[in-house]
Amino acid sequence: MTHVRLQAGGQRLVLDYRDQSQEFTALWLRERSPDPQTLDPRTGQRLIEAAELPLDLRLESAAAHDGALALHFSDGHRCDFPLRELLEEASDPSRRLWDATGAPSPRADFAAALEDDGALLALLEALHRDGFVLVSGVPAEEDGMRPLIDRIGPLRHTNWGGIADVKSVANAYDLTMTQRGLEPHTDNPYRDPIPGYIWLHCLTNAAEGGDSTLVDGYMAARRLRERDPKAFDCLTRVRPSFRYQDDTTHLESEGPLIELDSGGEPVRVRYSNRTERVPALAPDALDAYFTARRAFHELITGEELTLHLKLDPGQMLIIDNYRLFHGRRAYQLAGGVRHMRQGYVDRDSTASRRRVLRRQAEINARGEPA
Numbered sequence: 001m002t003h004v005r006l007q008a009g010g011q012r013l014v015l016d017y018r019d020q021s022q023e024f025t026a027l028w029l030r031e032r033s034p035d036p037q038t039l040d041p042r043t044g045q046r047l048i049e050a051a052e053l054p055l056d057l058r059l060e061s062a063a064a065h066d067g068a069l070a071l072h073f074s075d076g077h078r079c080d081f082p083l084r085e086l087l088e089e090a091s092d093p094s095r096r097l098w099d100a101t102g103a104p105s106p107r108a109d110f111a112a113a114l115e116d117d118g119a120l121l122a123l124l125e126a127l128h129r130d131g132f133v134l135v136s137g138v139p140a141e142e143d144g145m146r147p148l149i150d151r152i153g154p155l156r157h158t159n160w161g162g163i164a165d166v167k168s169v170a171n172a173y174d175l176t177m178t179q180r181g182l183e184p185h186t187d188n189p190y191r192d193p194i195p196g197y198i199w200l201h202c203l204t205n206a207a208e209g210g211d212s213t214l215v216d217g218y219m220a221a222r223r224l225r226e227r228d229p230k231a232f233d234c235l236t237r238v239r240p241s242f243r244y245q246d247d248t249t250h251l252e253s254e255g256p257l258i259e260l261d262s263g264g265e266p267v268r269v270r271y272s273n274r275t276e277r278v279p280a281l282a283p284d285a286l287d288a289y290f291t292a293r294r295a296f297h298e299l300i301t302g303e304e305l306t307l308h309l310k311l312d313p314g315q316m317l318i319i320d321n322y323r324l325f326h327g328r329r330a331y332q333l334a335g336g337v338r339h340m341r342q343g344y345v346d347r348d349s350t351a352s353r354r355r356v357l358r359r360q361a362e363i364n365a366r367g368e369p370a
């Protein structure tokens, strides 16, 4: 049951639902009013100049009816604001944070996602919800995952090319290509923008070892905040830089290990021991950073948060590189090769595809013409 009330002389609206309540200001509701005078019906883009609305705008009245709020503002404007949109603003229920005990096992089938929009939507929603998805039935060819990338894409091209090898080689230019284990990390924090999603396709795997590990970085950040708020605060403020260098490339970018959104919730994590370069801050600030980083490292390498899985040939992992840490157990090759192929896809195109497919599915469910 949803209940609505006005406060502060009508400058605030409070929505009570289930066991929560959420506060909105009259001005915010006015500039987001979903009516054709305020927002263009076709594009949803704003038609009025929001910065020129009166800063002391009030609500004269607000009443819930038929899944909407009928709002009457002090500048004479009236609109019906769908409750669903307000509740979506209040939280993002589509994300599910996890630890080792509650780890999900999102699965998808390559051929189904390639041919069927509903299956692709399910894959993308699982990826958004859990931060990864394991896809089976990928053709065992070098660029076998490419057709599915092209359904979402575009494939990100870097100095390493498009889809690149991850296998043991002599004189490796990156430690990824040796047989040593890799601690949990995010990929390429030295790029701008940082790759959004990692597509990791297994062509052959080692008989012994070589398991992949995944850790939900948002959950790790939340646990750190609960147990050691000072460390959490430090890692949201200090901005180490990250660097990659070879004969023809010199990439550098910076950012905190835990980056927050405007609501104070983690929106991106970084961890790359191999490429991190902490600035020479004042000794006290460095001491605090090193202590905080150790606490975070203990969390993300501990069994409490670590999910283990082993990719078989023909399987592929898609990993949210802003949210999850991934790693690899050491392995020994007894003659064979461990051959993975890896590509990157950006976040904006992936999220766009998911939203468009969701909108289409909702239109289809209502039986309306597209």
Ligand SMILES: [Fe+2]
Pocket: 176, 185, 186, 187, 326
């Ligand atoms: Fe990696």
